[in-house]
Amino acid sequence: MTQSNMISFQKFLDALPEEYDNYKPELEIAINNKMATHNDGNLRRWMKLLDNPFTQITDHKLLDQSWVSVGKQTDLNEQDTHTLDTYIQGLMPWRKGPFELFDKKIDTEWRSDFKWERIVNQLGDLSHLNILDVGCGNGYHCLRMKAAGAKTVMGIDPAWLSVCQFQLINHFLQEPTVSVLPFTLEEIPQNLNLFDMTFSMGVLYHRRSPLDHIAHLHSTLKTGGTLVLETMVIDGQLGEVLVPEGRYAQMNNIWFLPSVPTLISWCKKMGFEDVQCIDLNQTSTDEQRSTEFKPGTSLQDYLDPTNPDLTIEGHPAPKRATLIAKKSSGRLKRYA
């Protein structure tokens, strides 16, 4: 991958604190390999787009609010205003947010702030924590974690569009201790034992081996660290799981939707303790809907028009639980 004005992970690597010392050389190689071997035609287009010079740096940053914001329209000349519009249009669709760049509102498909507001007060103090956010999308929650005091936030997401959206936003925000890196969880080494807190929100149901996902999350954490796990669930007892035949809410990559007691038992089985459900919420069409920045279909098109508690395939409508859990400080009770 050639160099780009805007796409760079170097500032993040340079800003990593000593806790990352053992991992940093390997991480740097993995990033370089990823950039050298990507085979994504769209990425070349997005990189070209982001290569237009736009150096506006601003002091006006508001991360600790629903609309993560940077800059004021009055900071921009006409040329910059036009360039910013081409960036935003060129990086559509915008799924996670919302954001406001120089007073230009990017109303995203998801009001990701709703999820954050439901859980933030139950996470404890994030000050000085090194955090991993697995499947972080364009890094909206990573920025909210930073605003809540995190020392570093390493987001990972395999979708290059998400990586590019974050690079655009962070070009203006200039937060060196937050990044979205182009990795799946499976590309993160096992047994890092590095992070104080690991989030996996909206990823587990995409995995065909959910227990392996939880075990891998466990191995990212240092002893005593906290997992925040959010996924779609069904109502039901211990042992109940829905494995939808065919599509679920039109998605063809949904595998396991456990009941909350089942999900808790999976976490315990993988070595977590103090597992608690801190939120249970049926997704509303206020939280997920199509917008100017993500046109086309969205949640309301995936629900039964006569019964919003069912998907159009007849499954229970999307309901999400968030669990928090501790990596045991005692002997690991995990079943290998």
Ligand SMILES: Nc1ncnc2c1ncn2[C@@H]1O[C@H](C[S@+](CC[C@H]([NH3+])C(=O)[O-])CC(=O)[O-])[C@@H](O)[C@H]1O
């Ligand atoms: N194996 C994987 N490893 C890492 N990421 C993955 C993997 N597979 C898919 N993803 C990524 O996980 C994200 C799931 S979206 C949640 C975003 C945010 N967390 C949110 O809570 O709003 C969920 C949703 O919208 O349904 C996508 O960005 C994928 O690219």
